[in-house]
Amino acid sequence: MSKWPFLAAMLILIVASGLFSGSEAALFSLKERDRKRIGRNGASGRVVTHLLSQPDRLLAAILFWNLLINMTYFTLVAIVSADLSRPGVFTLVCLLTIIFFSEMLPKSFAVMTPARIALSVGVPMTIAVGIVSPILPFVKWANEAAGRLLWPSFEPEPEIELTDIERAIELGTDDATLLRRERLALRSLVMMAEIQADEMMRPRSKLMIVSPPLETSLLGEGSPPGGYLMVADPEDTSGQTILGSIAVRLLRPQQIDDLPSAVEQVLHVPWSAKIAQVYDQLDEQGISVAVVVNEFGEVVGALTVDDILRGVLASTDQLDAAEDQIKRLGGNHFRMPGSTSLRALAKTLGIDLPEERTATVGGHIQRHNERVPRAGDVAPLAEFELVVTEEDEDGIWIEAWLGPESERPSS
DSSP states (O other), X not given: OTTHHHHHHHHHHHHHHHHHHHHHHHHHTOOHXXXXXXXXXXXXXXXXXXXXXXXXXHHHHHHHHHHHHHHHHHHHHHHHHTTSSOHHHHHHHHHHHHHIIIIIHHHHHHHHSHHHHHHHXXXXXXXXXXXXXXXXXXXXXXXXXXXXXXXXXXXOOOOOOHHHHHHHHHHHOOOHHHHHHHHHHHHHHHHTTTOXXXXXXXXXXXXXXXXXXXXXXXXXXXXXXXXXXXXXXXXOTTOOOEEEEEEGGGOOHHHHTOGGGGOEEOEEEETTOBHHHHHHHHHHHTOOEEEEEOTTSOEEEEEEHHHHHHHHHOOHHHHTHHHHTOXXXXXXXXXXXXXXXXXXXXXXXXXXXOSSOOSBHHHHHHHHHTSOOOTTOEEXXXXXXXXXXXXXXXXXEEEEEESOGGGSOOO
């Protein structure tokens, strides 16, 4: 019975050690985007952001407390085991207990839900850091002194330059396909400054938009188109106001049963915004989805970080797919579906894009005639004329001729 106070103290130390170990794993496994998102979660989020702003100080404090706790724990183990008949067995059991319950279990749990754990331990870690702050400079000095003693000539390697990477690629491969892909990626990066959001966005008709309450049954049997679920304003019955998004394909198993906690803010951008600008804003705010609106403020589609990166890193076949939709029927006579990119058609015809333009050829005809395109509608495009020649279940088919209508080939 005299040993129970020591055993109770050991139990408390195991819990304390697990708290610091789990906190370390949670705080330092947060990605940059998670940190930005946590910073918007009120006072607790600001506490975590402040802690992570000085990572060396935070890590030194956590390691100090863990070392102090473990030394105290094993001191108590030695005291208790001194009067036991089998002290070696007791010591081994205590060692395995602290390894499992203070290291393995809390760190595994913390890595699974780092954001939630980080918000929970922000205040305790701030207090712990504050208590040991007076001795942290000494700890830092001792660490630097040990490093200089063990590695006196150790120096960090210089950062690699972009020109070094290019030179290494040129010398390291003669693969024409690889070089072609590099040129393609560079071309795509340049085009990001020219392509508008409405050209790369996923149309509203292909988005999965839901209103609260958010339940697991909304996911159905698979991931929504593009991997994102759009959350509409519950007070807007038309579904035109999208307030958030859920990255379904990135959800952890435990998050599927709690969809409201996975809702992320969205960025609203005009249809004419450049892709490069949209990507910069998404990256700066640490969010994944931009909702594209037209000049009337209506939602016309959505653009995700995945869509942008896929567009930059797409293969040649993917980038040229829009141009492959355009079929030359002879001379300056072309045929294409209404969903064909207007940019791809302008490139094929060798003309400049109009200042007030839409994403698709069908949209261009609709804007010109101010109605949904139908057979017989005509619209000019530079020196070409676009004519809707056919309608079917898949949409409309459009033909382009050079010159006035009298010069069109007879059908």
